[in-house]
Amino acid sequence: MSAAEEVVTEAPAVEAVPKRAMTLGYGTSLVVLAALILTPLFVKNFIIFQMTMLLIYGLAVLALNILTGGSGQFSLGQSAFYAIGAYTTAILMEHFNVNYALTLPVAGVICFAAGFLFGQPALRLSGVYLALATFALATAMPQLLKLGFFEHWTGGVQGLVVTKPDAPFGLPLSQDMWLYYFTLAITIGIYIASVNLLRSRSGRAFMAIRDNEIAASAMGVDVSLYKTLAFGVSAGITGVAGGLGAIAVQFVAPDGYTITLAISLFLGMVVGGVGWLPGSIVGSAFIIFVPNIAEGISKGLSGAVFGVLLFLVIFLVPHGARQVALIAQQLAAKLKKN
Amino acid sequence: MELFANQVLAGIATGAIYACMALAVVMIYQAIDHLNFAQGEMAMFSTFMSWQMMQWGVPYWWAFILTVILSFAGGILIERLLFKPLAKAPVLTNVAGFIALFAIVNSVAGLIWDFTIKQYPTPFGSSPFLGSQLISTHQAGMIGVTLLLLAALYFFFQFTRIGLAMRAAASLPESARLVGINTSWMIALGWGMASAIGAIAGMLIAPVVFLEPNMMGGVLIYGFASAVLGGLSSPLGAVIGGFLVGIFENLAGTYIPGVGNELKLPIALALIITVLVVKPAGLFGRPIVKRV
Incomplete structure (x- = not known):
């Protein structure tokens, strides 16, 4: 409305996170890894299933984190890529009898494309405009999957049932436990690859774009290439997560991939700390367990309880789990000195 | 040709709903630079308040005025209590806050007034307007109120001191503070006004879509889309955007084969994105020029 607003230098929407601060220390990583490997040996199948979902959503949040925390682009459309990945896996497994492990790379490549x-x-879009465009993608996806044209492959509204794989080589593991370790291996692989990606030349290009697009292009970063690349990588990882999700839930249907899923993933990223990759697992735990806790506290008011809990978290730690980690680190350093 | 004209007219009638909501969206965007995802739920809550007053026997227009005042106060209260402490937090954290507010308001309204669909009265009557079956007097009244609101907003922002101060606070907060504007209260005022406009929109929409806690879900999406289409910095653009979205949605439903109710929304959104790719600041918005 006024002439002045045209020349304001806008603060970047996503704050700059230094590269090193994006990962955990060596020791902490090992402890977390050990916990992830050992816990399933002592708990019931249902909890193992939940832990599998924790890893799968963690992957999807990680993918969003690369896009938003890395290259500074928003997306409310991650559920669409998750759906594409899930359907790719389901269709390949059920219609073409492809081995489940082989469907995941295919899902990843299709989603990357x-x-x-x-x-x-x-x-051409940024900020709220990009949010709206990705939002449109997320709302359109369930409707597209229901279209009669694809019904032969997608199963229409009913969706597809996916068989759960058994442990290979006659390993004495239950299906749930095998799937958990399978997911864990993939998650660790993708996590290490993502960390390396963000430390590489491409990762630095992402961050340069996030911090100042004009300056980045002045320094010779091909802005359009790296922005689309970030979208592709993020979608690819989300697709793999979607494929794993389809195997774990044993079912795909259009209504499982609505905008609610995209919003959950977004919340997971904020709670975990934008741009802090290990936070993805924390965020994923939040979106899986907190709605259940809210339901447990009050059935009728579960939405309100969830909202209040979310407010509590963002009031106490506006920067998410990353802030908690930083505080813990400082405390540890102090203790060492004494 | 008659079908076409009729569909355009029907589109204008639905467009009025979107235009109303888009005005509220632009209002809050002017004040805080974000899209408030909880806006629709706040409007729904206000509408329920007015419905409750009418159940207690308050006449329509009294309930209307009281609700607008209460919503105004409520909007300010929400800003002071919940979002002022988050002013320094990252943008995305604020967006998470809107989502939390959405969940709370929706759930509380569901608990107080339950999820059954309720009739909501209209002050304009629902007979056909000027002999046309497609547009009722209520919808005509709704268009009238929207245009009236638009004029009032224009007057407020262009010709009053406080409107000027709000514009200053939104576009250059630091300079505004230096000339003595209390920018923090300007934001609160923006919340209050957006909430009041949302309440008016809610009360006008309720007779058409019926009253229930989820009534605003679809409307808000179209409201956002209209506001973005018209340009988020322009109230006039938002209203025109609302009518355009309404018309397009109806025409797509009529003329493109295979487009049922379910595909209307994706198609409307696809159109908007196409427009944005060509004109990234919306039809009437000013492009933002950045300084490096």
Whole structure:
């Protein structure tokens, strides 16, 4: 409305996170890893299933984190890529009898392509406009999956049932436990790859774009290439997560991949700390367990309890789990000195 | 051709709903630079308050005025209590706050007034307007109120001191503080006004979509889309955007084969994105020029 607002230097929407601060220390990583490997040996199958979902959503949040925390682009459309990945896996397994492990790379590649292509028009948009565009993608996806045209493959509204794989080589593991370790291996692989990606030349290009697009392009970063690349990588990882999700839940249906899922993933990223990759697991735990806790506290008011808990978290730690980790680190350093 | 004209007219009628909501969206965007995801739920809550007053026997217009005042106060209260402490937090954390507010308001309204659909009265009557079956007097009244609101907002922002102060606080907060504007209260005022406009929108929409806690879900999405289409910095653009979205949605439903109710929304959104790719600041918005 006024002339003045045209020349304001906007603060970057996502704050700069230094590269080193994006990961955990060596020792802490080992402890977390040990806990993730050992816990399933002592708990019931249902809890193992929940832990599998924790890892799967963790992957999806990690993917969003690379996009938003890394390259500074918003997305409310992650559920669409998750759905594409899930359906790719389900269709390959059920219609073509492809081994479940082989479907995941296919899901990843297809989603990478989808994300890369979607990144092209999204290049012209930023901030709320990009949020709206990705939001449109997320609302359109369930409707597209229901279309009669694809019904032969997607199963329409009913969806598809996916068989759960048994442990290979006659290993004495239950299906749930095997799937958990399978997921864990993939998660660790993708996590290490993501950390390396953000430390590489491409990762630095992402962050340069996030911090100041104009300056980045002045320094010779190909802004459009890296922005679409970030979209592609993020979509690809989300697709793998979607595929794993389809195997774990044993079922895909259009209504499982609505905008609610995209919003959950977004909340997971904020709670975990934007741009802090290990926080993805914390965020994923929040979106899986807190709605259950809220339901447990009050059935009728579960939405309100969830909202209040979310407010508590963002009031206490506006920067998410990353802030908690930083405080813990400082405390540890102090204790060492004494 | 007659079908076409009729569909355009029907589109304008639905567009009035979106235009109303888009005005509220632009209002809050002017004040805080974010889209408030809880806006629709706040409007729904206000509408329920007015309904409750009418159940207690308060006449329509008294309930209307009281609700607008209460919503105004409520909006300010929400800002002071919940979002002022988050002013220094990252943008995305604020967005998470809106989502939390959404969940709380929706759930509380569901608990107080339950999820059954309720009739809501209209002050304009629902007979056909000027002999047309497609547009009722209520919808005509709704268009009238929207235009009236638009004019009032224009007057407020252009010709009053406080409107000027709000514009200053939104565009250059630091300079505004230096000339003595209390920017923090300007934001609160923006919340209050957005909440009041949302309440008016809610009370006008309720006779059409019926009153229930989830009534605003779809409307808010179209409201956002309209506001973005018209340009988030322009109230006039938002209203025109609302009408355009309404018209397009109806035409797409009529003329593109295979488009049922379910595909209307994706198609409307696809159109908007196409427009944005060509004109990234919306139809009437000013492009933002950044300084490095």
